[in-house]
Amino acid sequence: MTAEEKNIPKSYDPQAVEANRYEWWLEQNLFKATEEEGKESYSIVIPPPNVTGNLHMGHALNLSIQDALIRRKRMQGLNTLWLPGMDHAGIATQARVEAMLRQDGISRYDLGREKFLEKVWEWKEKYADTIRQQWSKLGISVDYSRERFTMDEGLSKAVRTVFVKLYDKGLIYRGKRIINWDPAQRTALSDIEVIYKDIQGKLYHMRYPFEDGSGAIEVATTRPETMLGDTAVAVHPEDERYQGMIGKLLDHPITGRKIPVIADEYVDKEFGTGVVKITPAHDPNDFEMGQRHNLEQIVVMNEAGQMNENADKYQGMDRFECRKQIVADLQEMGVLFKIEEHAHSVGHSERSGAVVEPFLSTQWFVKMQPLADAAIDLQKGDDAVNFVPDRFERTYLQWIENIRDWCISRQLWWGHRIPAWYCDHCGETIVTMDDPTSCTKCGHDALRRDEDVLDTWFSSALWPFSTMGWPEQTKDLDTFYPTSVLVTAYDIIFFWVARMIFSALEFTDKKPFEDVLIHGIVRAEDGRKMSKSLGNGIDPLDVIEKYGTDALRFMLLNGTAPGNDQRFQFERVESARNFANKIWNASRFVMMNLGEDFTYQGANGFAKLGTAEKWILHRLNATIQDVNARMEVYDFGGAGSAIYEFLWNEYCDWYIELAKMPLNGDDAQAKSTTLNVLVYVLDQSLRLLHPFMPFITEEIWQALPSTAAGASIVTASYPAFDAKWEDAQAEKEMGLLMDIIRSIRNTRAEMNVPPSRPITLLIKAKDSDTEAILTRGESYIRRFCNPEALTISTDVAVPEKAVSNVVTGAELFLPLAGLIDIDAEIARLEKEKKKLDGEVERIEKKLNNQGFVAKAPAEVIETEKAKLADYADKRATVISRIEELRG
């Protein structure tokens, strides 16, 4: 049956190839984890996407990498698990739902906690569906039977267990601290949720008068509105300028409060006037100084960033409005005498973008030092987590070595509610697994649960083991934990990777993963980040619709250099799509030639292997070795290129062309061998490529005569290197023949002799060995070069008028009647000679260098000598040809 009869379209159509295939895989249960006794395990937990919206190009890259890894290991026969799931993403999701409600003029307070949470769950279900839809489009082979959500019952239990254990151990505490406050979301943030941006601000210089009328002291501030909470002014204890003033009282210019001048080492004498106003409730450094000097903490704002009752006449104003007003008032009073431009960085909320306010409030914290110490010990020991690329280990260590306590309470509703209750009767705090009904201390039932929820990352930190059933001791934990590798972008090393490591050490006594593979981000074509605000994001689904999932995946994986960013370019997707088309057509060629009576026998059918067959099998084997080696070290770009080059430049460009001879010839055995080789190599190549391009490889594989009925490439064995296919002789012979063929094509092109015009071709072999190779390959030369007469010999009668070319081992002559200009030919050969002169000279210089001969490794010297002999040989041939022509 021919390809036309089978209706194989001439062009690859990704839509047709990819339709329904994913569902078919799922029906066959091919992605379900296997847990067979005695088999090695390989597991990955997905970095759970937020249920806030659609997956972006970064997800597509992240998932393509993981899928390539897990598909290969699955094909290699390991027990594999790729566990999918999603993250509730506290602040992000709540913000999205609140924004949605706001369009209807509803606030979360209008609904109340319970009703509001119902809305969020609805939202979550909707987006979870969208995400699953996108996963299926990307073709990722996750085990849906194990899908988890961070707020599942099981995972919630894990969270509560961890909270209670850490609390009981004294590693979780509640305290009144300066934290990063997001006035837009009205919640506390952890340090890493604050993004610092450089802002051109202003530095305001003011005079605070001494109460005794003895002049004034000059202070500078960037945030004049906080002066309402000033409770001191500080100078450096050794600053001569202010020695007499320490301890004196000042009249605060606005509040009239009497505030002291204090001395503290923290103050930088060089900055500004060397005097700082101290606002303990609104600045972390001032807070610490305030504690050292027992200063009063006056909070002057409310949770929304508006001035509160401590702000006198400014009460009710927004903080920035207040700044303007205070500046105006102070200028009028003559207190503010100078405004300078001042560049400084200002913290913004990662989620809402609001300017973060350092804010004094009562929050829950994780005491980090003991947890960090364990993580550091692990990394300094023999069983460290393997970061790929390893430079990220330094990034990680630097952070964990300088870690500060982690603020984990959030004033939100969407999330894991903190399992703490307060007794209104005796004031006791109760932290427990089960909801208490009465106070453990006084027995009273006037219990009030803490309103706050936990930082999203608190639950994410448990992901590798909570998803497998922890704190229960499950079979999944036995088989698949610790996981093999965690794949993520570098932007969440601190948020997530670090926290998983110390959590896992604390609660499972094991590191959560052997390797951490850190990849870059996918940037827009111009190198900028893809972002919603810039509107330069590219939706993976749009790309898939036009070019197919396989093209997108291959482009993303092939562009991956470990840890480096890549730019998204449509030309690169197009190139990947063209590759898919090339494979499609090569396969189509194979199908078209199979014929009704052909029975695939695999290697048993290799009865009459020619040089080309031996060569392609050798090259396939070398490619398999290369690809496997590269995949083991996460070199997806290298592995992808190796397959690309093999399939396109060797299988298609050379082997298929050469195969046409036996396929169209009379030798039934040669024809059958060729078909077996064509199918075998294609089959193996498809398996090799399957982790990169799952759809097209399955589609073609299903049509191959080598495929057993009902089998899927998903669980076919992955190709492995086998020394029996190594064939140096075939490599050498094909190398020589390819050199000659290319050389002739080159001459034809340069002399404008079209391929359709037959030529006379004389090949002078260097020795009888080479002559034998060329004679064996005569049909190959005929196939590509269209000679009307072909002479191969160690001794050919060279016509006077002929273009000559020299390759390693042979000299070629093309007597092209009417086209040869002797002078031009001499000039061309002179140019060739000059090139060879350069090569010879370079290597001679090297070999004449005593230092080189004495110190370079023997094999390097040998290859240099061989190169020299080859170049010198070629040069001698060219010279003698020039002399012949000159007569």
Add this chain to the structure above:
RNA sequence: GCGACCGUAGCUCAGAGGGAGAGCACUACCUUGACACGGUAGGGGUCAUAGGUUCGAUUCCUAUCGGUCGCACCA
């Protein structure tokens, strides 16, 4: 201030202590019975700059210039 990364063909990027590579773009020819999403042949780079290590550096080290990012500070 500390740290990391990058600077290679017109563009986007691989690479490696011993003859500079890919994709796209470009030039010429080819509508050849798998494929024009194709074929064949070609042009194009003192591998940012200056030192150093080495028999040998585009690759390793140092400095400089240019770019990106993270952390800390920021009255």
